[in-house]
Amino acid sequence: MLRTLSTLLIAVAPLCLTACGSKQSQAPTRTIEPIVVATTGAHASLASRIADGAIDVVCILPPGTDAASWWPAEDDVRRLQSAQLILLNGFGLESWSSNIALPRSRVLDLSRSVRIEPIIMPGVTHSHGPDGDHSHDLENPYVWLDPALAIEQTRAIAERMSRAFPDSAEDFEANAAVVVAELSAIDQKLKALDLGGRPIAADGPQFDYVARRYCWSRTPSTNAIPLSQVPGIGVHFPTAEGCGTDLIDALNAAADGLADAVGG
Amino acid sequence: MAPASDAAISTAAVSARDLRFTHPGARTPTIDLDEFTVETGQHTAIVGPSGCGKTTLLRLVTGALKPESGEIEVLGRNTTRMTEAARRTMRLTEIGMVFQSFALLDYLSVTENILLPYRLGARTENEAPAGRVPAIAQSLGIDHLLERKPIRLSQGERQRVAIARALVTCPKLIACDEPTGNLDPARARGTIDLIMSEADRIGATVLLVTHDHGLLDRCAQTLSLGGDA
Amino acid sequence: MIGAVRIAAAHARHRWGRSLVVCACLTLTIALPLVSRAMTSAFDRELRARAEGVPLVVGAKGSRFGLVFNALHFRRSDLDTVPLGLYDELLNDTTVRAVPMHARFTAQRVPIAATSIEYFDERGLIVAEGRPFATLGDCVVGASAARSLRVAPDSTIRSDQARGLDITAAPSIEMRVVGVLAPTGSPDDNAIFVDLETAWLLEGRSHGHDDADTIDREGEVIGRTEDFVSLSGAVVERQVVTLENARDFHLHGDRETLPLTSILVFPEDDRAQTILATRLNAGDGYQAVQPTQVIDDLVASVVRIRVIFDGLAVVLGVVVLLLVGLIVLLGIRVRADEIATMMEIGASRATVAAVIGSELVVLALVAAVLAVGAAAVAGMLASGLLLQLAT
DSSP, X not given: OXXXXXXXXXXXXXXXXXXXXXXXXXXXXXXXXXXXXXXXXXXXXXXXXXXXXXXXXXXXXXXXXXGGGOOOOHXXXXXXHHEEEEEEOOTTSOXXXXXXXXXXXXXXXXXXXXXXXXXXXXXOEEEEGGGOEEOOOEEOOOGXXXXXXXXXXXXXXXXXXXXXXXXXXXXXXXXXXXXXXXHHHHHHHHHHOOOTTOOXXXXXXXXXXXXXXXXXXXXXXXXXXXXXXXXXXXXXXXXXXXXXOOHHHHHHHHHHHHHHHHHO | OOTTGGGSOOOEEEEEEEEEEOOTTOSSOSEXXXXXXXXXXXXXXXXXXXXXXXXXXXXXXXXXXXXXXXXEEETTEEGGGSOHHHHHHHHHHHEEEEOTTOOOOTTSOHHHHHTHHHHTSSSSSOOOOTTHHHHHHHHHTOTTOTTSOGGGSOHHHHHHHHHHHHHTTOOSXXXXXXXXXXXXXXXXXXXXXXXXXXXXXXXXXXXXXXXXXXXXXXXXXXXXXXXXX | OHHHHHHHHHHHHHTHXXXXXXXXXXXXXXXXXXXXXXXXXXXXXXHHHHHHTOSEEEXXXXXXXXXXXXXXXXXXXXXXXXXXXXXXXXHHOTTEEEEEEEEEEEETTEEEEEEOTHHHHHHTOOEEEEOOOOBTTEEEEOHHHHHHHTOOTTOEEEXXXXXXXXXXXXXXXXXXXXXXEOOOXXXXXXXXXXXXXXXXXXXXXXXXXXXXXXXXXXXXXXXXXXXXXXXXXXXXXXXXXXXXTGGGEEEOSOGGGOEESEEEEEESXXXXXXXXXXXXXXXXXXXXXXXXXXXXXXXXXXXXXXXXHHHHHHHHHXXXXXXXXXXXXXXXXXXXXXXXXXXXXXXXHHHHHHXXXXXXXXXXXXXXXXXXHHHHHHHHHHHHHHHHHHO
């Protein structure tokens, strides 16, 4: 009997040992890179101007790609997950963002930090059963093209970058002030335009926020009718969403073009 | 009483003088002997009717009982002047005992039963010298039974185990209390022969309590108790 | 003395039934207080270690225990949820770090902890095999859960249906295992980690189906206008998320109101913690609790229960000692002849006592070793067991 008991004890002993020794402490292997990732060229350019080389700013959209139709590949997800700060425009521009595991605390969704009433673009709504109505109406994402809203976004980006990289906070605030001044100048330029009550024929929804800001009436264009045949001042307005585009340069160019068109 | 008695060099295995012992509650002494001597090698039978004190005398000799008065000298030492612990040690190491019903421990193997005098000793090793048990077992013809328990042995085999236990310490005195009590005369004789021959082989003196008069011829001396039996 | 022990051991073996009973009684007597102590201290130790990692837990008002066990041990709770908006609000507070938690579902009875990728950093979790979850439907499995579910990167796990008989409940979803965590010795080992979005998919808040514009199978479209399509329940919802069909999944409802079961909060200092806790607890819907305090209260009540166990153990001990004493006395009586023989051969009273007593000592020692073993095993099983009792 004693033999049986001792066998039993020997069988139990290793269990106790593994139970006591199972804890381990290792440093997490995942590292957060000190970079800012933006999803549009416009925001990347704002962030770059604020950073002024102090940190890397990456535009994740491949050149020539439409932000609304882009979907991140696995490598992109990894880059997003390891970024210190992710700039999203919101308003449905990054439709992938709700299906990708982003580090939520390091995401700056500009549509939430800058409180504005979005312009709704008609889209398809669907509903099913007890879940109730569900709207798939699209919000116009081109907020940044309104210089006044771009100023708000710049401030939000600078504030978040200062929080993420506190060592450079002072520089960021100073650089952001320069950006804000430049955007204010564009705002003044646009505000000064006298359209004489004529409507503007724009070639896409990107013009909507600008038109709303300056109370310009706008003839909506569709793909069916070429811009040249739409009555009003024909304007080509850039989206500035592609990577490599500088928002301030693009807005300056657009403002100048608009001034020319109005003048002519 | 001679004060020099325990110092006297004696060749006797056992000698007793003026031995008196009364059982608690008894009115007359159970043992009342003037003189009793067993010379070394002189196998002695103690006979007498039931209740005459044969076993009591044997226990007085082995030191299990202490006399009221008188002196007993066993193997050259006066046991009446020894401490109880010394008498116990003497019993364990120098006196072998065979009991009437063998008194084997049923939960111990034959080997362990034989080793009992060692196991019960105060010494730390509690072991017989190597080879002692197999040698005794062989001479008694029980070497094939060493791992068995007593319950699986025949009457005769058990008796041999009991004898082996008495012999394992190579005692100078073997005290047997009716070792043939349950046996038929032929087997009884065989058993006594075995004890005597083993005792002769190791030079031990046998003290045999029996009521079987047929066995007396194997003894050099007979001590009758309780009248002229 | 060794000889006496050998005789005692032989006797114990011979009377094995009696020895077993005595040994079992002694084991029980010794084990009861040891096991209750081992269990409560393992419970205490593990709960405390777990609680110490998270200074503050925020959730809906209600049971503090339910909230803490939901946030730290992924136990389903009956508490209301808190909206994602509250988490967003906490993110805007520069003095705290916050990690969302949604633990309501299971897959093959293993809890699904839906959170944000930052959870891994806060808890120091290492993806030993594979990668962290990246998209909807990805999951990372804790070390022991991976063993028990027999999964590795590239295998799949199907979530358990929320309510078996409710046909309106969200269907179970096949999740893709993308990583396995290194063991930590904490409840993280026995959990399946997914992104919050996946939990909302499990809740039926988001779902995937073909583009409503292109659905034209009979019975699937109830009504269609230029800009509105009403779909019937016959539309087949996707139950597997793949990289290809991930775009078809979309949320119904306002993002701000999406449910969380709790939020883990890591304030930068005590002051920030006090301010946040005071603010949240002053309001109506939410509570902010310190897990260590909640665990202290819980352990205190467990210790109170242990006092009852200790009292029982004392009573049991007295009864068993009396019984064992009786067994020994009876044994001495039964073994009177044997004892007489031993003394006749030359054994001292002490030796005889050693023969009888060492048997008891040997049995008591065996009982003690068994009891300690039982306590060790109980300590190992304790946390899981008591956790179930506690929640």
